[in-house]
Amino acid sequence: MQTDFSPAQLADPATAQSEGAIRKCVHCGFCTATCPTYVLLGDELDSPRGRIYLMKEMLEAEAVPTAEVVKHIDRCLSCLACTTTCPSGVDYMHLVDHARAYIQNRYRRPWHERFVRGLLAYVLPSPSRFRMAIRLARFGRPFTGMLRSIDGLKPLAAMLDLAPKSLAPPAPLTSSPARMTRGRIVLLKGCAEPVLRPEIREAAVRLLNRSGFDVVFANGEACCGALVHHMGHEEASLAAARRNVDAWTAELNGEGLDAIVITASGCGTTIKDYGFMLRNDPAYARKAARVSALAKDISEMLAAIELPAHVDRGIKVGYQAACSLQHGQKVTEAPRRLLASVGYDVRVPRDAHLCCGSAGTYNILQPQIAGELGRLKVGNLEELRADVIATGNVGCATQIGAWTGVPVVHVVELLDWATGGPTPPAMIDRYSEGSQE
Numbered sequence: 001m002q003t004d005f006s007p008a009q010l011a012d013p014a015t016a017q018s019e020g021a022i023r024k025c026v027h028c029g030f031c032t033a034t035c036p037t038y039v040l041l042g043d044e045l046d047s048p049r050g051r052i053y054l055m056k057e058m059l060e061a062e063a064v065p066t067a068e069v070v071k072h073i074d075r076c077l078s079c080l081a082c083t084t085t086c087p088s089g090v091d092y093m094h095l096v097d098h099a100r101a102y103i104q105n106r107y108r109r110p111w112h113e114r115f116v117r118g119l120l121a122y123v124l125p126s127p128s129r130f131r132m133a134i135r136l137a138r139f140g141r142p143f144t145g146m147l148r149s150i151d152g153l154k155p156l157a158a159m160l161d162l163a164p165k166s167l168a169p170p171a172p173l174t175s176s177p178a179r180m181t182r183g184r185i186v187l188l189k190g191c192a193e194p195v196l197r198p199e200i201r202e203a204a205v206r207l208l209n210r211s212g213f214d215v216v217f218a219n220g221e222a223c224c225g226a227l228v229h230h231m232g233h234e235e236a237s238l239a240a241a242r243r244n245v246d247a248w249t250a251e252l253n254g255e256g257l258d259a260i261v262i263t264a265s266g267c268g269t270t271i272k273d274y275g276f277m278l279r280n281d282p283a284y285a286r287k288a289a290r291v292s293a294l295a296k297d298i299s300e301m302l303a304a305i306e307l308p309a310h311v312d313r314g315i316k317v318g319y320q321a322a323c324s325l326q327h328g329q330k331v332t333e334a335p336r337r338l339l340a341s342v343g344y345d346v347r348v349p350r351d352a353h354l355c356c357g358s359a360g361t362y363n364i365l366q367p368q369i370a371g372e373l374g375r376l377k378v379g380n381l382e383e384l385r386a387d388v389i390a391t392g393n394v395g396c397a398t399q400i401g402a403w404t405g406v407p408v409v410h411v412v413e414l415l416d417w418a419t420g421g422p423t424p425p426a427m428i429d430r431y432s433e434g435s436q437e
């Protein structure tokens with residue numbers, strides 16, 4: 001695509017980066033076939049190519065974004081299916097990140113959008129606030145129907161729908177004593193995941209310890225910043241990145257680290273991008289690049305080693321590939337191969353490349369499109385007649401779990417179970433032999 005940025009505009013590194021991405025687009029339209037919003041809505045402006053055009057016009061003109069442009073950018077899931085399909089290698093991820101930050105800085109949203117986005121940015125990155133919000137949700141639940149009937153307040157209804165009715169107690173940050181031989185790793189504590197599904201981190205620690213790794217939790221680590229990053233809150237996401245880079249650099253420079261392991265693939269994609277996000281910060285650029293190079297999704301980490309002895313449970317698993325893992329990190333084979341290697345019968349649904357509609361806060365901010373994608377995904381997964389659905393991201397587990405009666409677990413819970421851990425809590429009703437450890 002031809003561009004018309006001035007030299008002064010291109011002196012800004014973010015604009016120069018976006019210009020490079022836009023210029024690579026050759027209008028071929030291959031990406032439209034795999035874009036969930038284009039597949040659903042059939043509007044060119046809700047396709048990657050259409051959005052690239054809108055972003056180009058907005059950034060070139062240095063215009064105040066119009067409500068129409070914001071609508072189409074907001075509808076993008078940041079699922080990155082387009083980056084997997086694009087033959088020209090358009091860096092859509094950093095382009096849309098830039099556009100979102102631009103919109104956040106220059107566009108005044110209606111009050112109800114500001115309220116909901118502000119609430120999400122305040123609550124979700126903090127496990128204690130998130131836990132409190134879920135407890136308070138029961139007081140709002142009787143008003144869900146009323147909220148759903150008011151256009152601007154539908155996101156509040158979606159929030160209440162997605163809030164679990166009960167919560168497990170906070171999971172302690174425990175690991176086995178330092179007696180391992182394979183290496184020392186930091187496990188990301190996470191923010192939403194340990195509140196919604198504390199069993200994921202517990203399973204990860206058990207499995208990593210059993211596989212011979214020392215697991216540590218870094219002091220000073222915070223939310224990775226992915227949720228605010230996707231809402232365009234650039235300063236908040238950079239502050240989160242710097243804080244985590246400091247926390248993990250202290251571990252690296254202390255007893256040393258072999259990897260930074262992440263169980264939520266949405267967080268992993270952002271942490272792997274810290275090197276890019278902080279590339280223009282002289283105090284952090286090198287440290288952030290070092291951290292990003294050490295970041296690994298737990299399935300990547302485990303795929304590189306031999307897992308402990310396993311019990312073959314003969315269970316059918318429908319594998320839901322999280323977009324952040326398959327498109328964001330290009331980790332496609334590892335989770336399926338790991339599950340198959342410990343005896344699970346792994347099945348993949350139709351249209352596995354399409355997003356389930358979770359996408360960070362998307363299922364709250366765009367409940368209608370997210371609902372349609374959720375129903376579509378669950379229909380495809382249920383066709384597999386699997387005993388359980390496994391995924392690598394807590395957001396997908398929450399979204400899919402809202403639409404199906406089939407248990408939904410994290411891949412690591414099944415690997416832990418097969419190699420000596422307890423039955424995943426979501427499966428206890430059906431497979432109740434309890435802990436084997």
Ligand code: SF4
Nearest residue numbers: 025026028029031086
């Ligand atoms: S596939 Fe790539 S090059 Fe083709 S229209 Fe989409 S973004 Fe542009």
Ligand code: SF4
Nearest residue numbers: 035076077079080082
């Ligand atoms: S990130 Fe996903 S929703 Fe957004 S344009 Fe690309 S394929 Fe479409």
